[in-house]
Amino acid sequence: MKNNKYLEFYGEKGISPVKQDLSDINIHCAKREKLYRQLGIPCIAFEGKNILEVGPGSGYNTLAFLLWGGACTLIEPNKTGVNEMRKLFDTYKIPNDNYTIEECTIEEANLQEEFDIVIAEGFLPMIDNHREIIEKLSRHVKRGGVIVITCIDSIGLFLEQMKKLVCHILLKDTPDYETQVKIATEFFQGQLQHIKGMSRSPEEWVIDNILNPAANTINLLNIKDALEIFPEQFSFLGSSQRIFTDYSWYKDLFYQEKEELFLQYKIKRHNFLMAGLKETILPEKDSELFEKEIEEIRRDAIEYEKEHSIVLLDRIETKLAAIRETALKIDKRCADFIEETIEIIKNLKKGNKVAFETYRTFYTSSGRSQQYLSMVRDKVSWR
Numbered sequence: 001m002k003n004n005k006y007l008e009f010y011g012e013k014g015i016s017p018v019k020q021d022l023s024d025i026n027i028h029c030a031k032r033e034k035l036y037r038q039l040g041i042p043c044i045a046f047e048g049k050n051i052l053e054v055g056p057g058s059g060y061n062t063l064a065f066l067l068w069g070g071a072c073t074l075i076e077p078n079k080t081g082v083n084e085m086r087k088l089f090d091t092y093k094i095p096n097d098n099y100t101i102e103e104c105t106i107e108e109a110n111l112q113e114e115f116d117i118v119i120a121e122g123f124l125p126m127i128d129n130h131r132e133i134i135e136k137l138s139r140h141v142k143r144g145g146v147i148v149i150t151c152i153d154s155i156g157l158f159l160e161q162m163k164k165l166v167c168h169i170l171l172k173d174t175p176d177y178e179t180q181v182k183i184a185t186e187f188f189q190g191q192l193q194h195i196k197g198m199s200r201s202p203e204e205w206v207i208d209n210i211l212n213p214a215a216n217t218i219n220l221l222n223i224k225d226a227l228e229i230f231p232e233q234f235s236f237l238g239s240s241q242r243i244f245t246d247y248s249w250y251k252d253l254f255y256q257e258k259e260e261l262f263l264q265y266k267i268k269r270h271n272f273l274m275a276g277l278k279e280t281i282l283p284e285k286d287s288e289l290f291e292k293e294i295e296e297i298r299r300d301a302i303e304y305e306k307e308h309s310i311v312l313l314d315r316i317e318t319k320l321a322a323i324r325e326t327a328l329k330i331d332k333r334c335a336d337f338i339e340e341t342i343e344i345i346k347n348l349k350k351g352n353k354v355a356f357e358t359y360r361t362f363y364t365s366s367g368r369s370q371q372y373l374s375m376v377r378d379k380v381s382w383r
């Protein structure tokens with residue numbers, strides 16, 4: 001099997017840190033319904049359909065597909081996830097005939113059929129062989145069927161990455177995993193309360209996003225790269241967040257859809273930087289440079305987690321100062337976030353105790369850290 005940091009980490013710790021708050025199942029399903037509506041798939045489209053879901057974890061998100069009347073084939077290699085998923089489906093009295101669980105990776109799965117809806121939520125950007133997996137999944141989408149994946153880019157991840165860096169400065173002298181979880185949870189608890197609609201426990205969120213080595217994958221999967229991977233007979237259906245517009249005439253089958261989507265991505269991607277911002281457009285060159293600089297900062301931040309070198313922190317400070325001007329063009333709050341991050345790092349380097357909640361932008365802001373993408377396979381061959 002390929003080197004897969006998720007499976008190594010989850011397996012080693014015996015965890016599946018993906019539980020969602022189900023205290024009100026209607027609220028949970030309404031969130032799922034909104035996601036799929038943004039993707040152009042109303043939940044009625046699941047009724048009586050064959051769904052393939054890869055990496056369902058403990059099945060919390062899958063539950064909605066089953067309650068909407070879908071029949072699910074679930075590919076999940078993590079034993080803890082599989083056990084929790086079976087328990088969850090029993091709790092909600094899902095008939096056993098409505099799902100099958102294959103306890104293996106998608107690479108190992110021997111799939112014979114094509115499915116109406118194929119889903120891989122929340123892990124492809126963080127594993128190196130995402131191209132191979134998208135290609136395999138595409139071969140199992142029926143004509144007229146749809147596929148949903150998740151994408152992440154360095155800009156959307158930037159705020160979280162900087163908070164993660166600060167957290168790892170706090171953790172640098174703490175090798176013990178349980179203590180790390182405690183310190184990181186204390187650091188993030190108050191901050192996560194500012195995210196509207198947050199439905200995961202701070203502890204599991206921290207384990208999955210701050211301590212999970214998979215989060216440090218260099219080769220992320222952004223929407224543009226994902227669009228490029230899909231074979232020609234797949235067309236764009238929707239995205240969450242909905243950043244794309246399309247003024248083409250429906251009869252114009254030769255409209256260069258992908259090229260248009262790439263163009264829009266290149267001038268709009270910076271909007272993923274911070275949740276709550278109004279849309280702005282940047283010249284392509286500025287946006288490209290901004291992304292490049294943010295990628296360099298991300299690499300240094302990842303390196304810091306291994307080496308704990310002050311030189312890297314100095315370098316990050318300099319690079320943060322260099323992107324402040326572009327951040328200001330996007331929104332003053334983005335520039336404030338950068339200034340506050342620099343100040344926090346400076347203080348921590350000096351060994352000062354920092355009252356994080358007083359850095360209001362740093363403390364209360366979050367990025368639009370992941371995007372979902374849906375693609376539909378042509379019903380008829382015409383290309």
Ligand SMILES: C[S@@+](CC[C@H](N)C(=O)[O-])C[C@H]1O[C@@H](n2cnc3c(N)ncnc32)[C@H](O)[C@@H]1O
Binds near residue numbers: 018057104
């Ligand atoms: C972060 S969890 C996401 C769970 C769920 N889809 C969600 O969005 O909440 C990633 C899941 O993908 C699974 N996974 C990772 N690599 C996989 C692979 N190669 N094949 C199938 N599942 C995989 C993990 O075991 C884990 O359950």
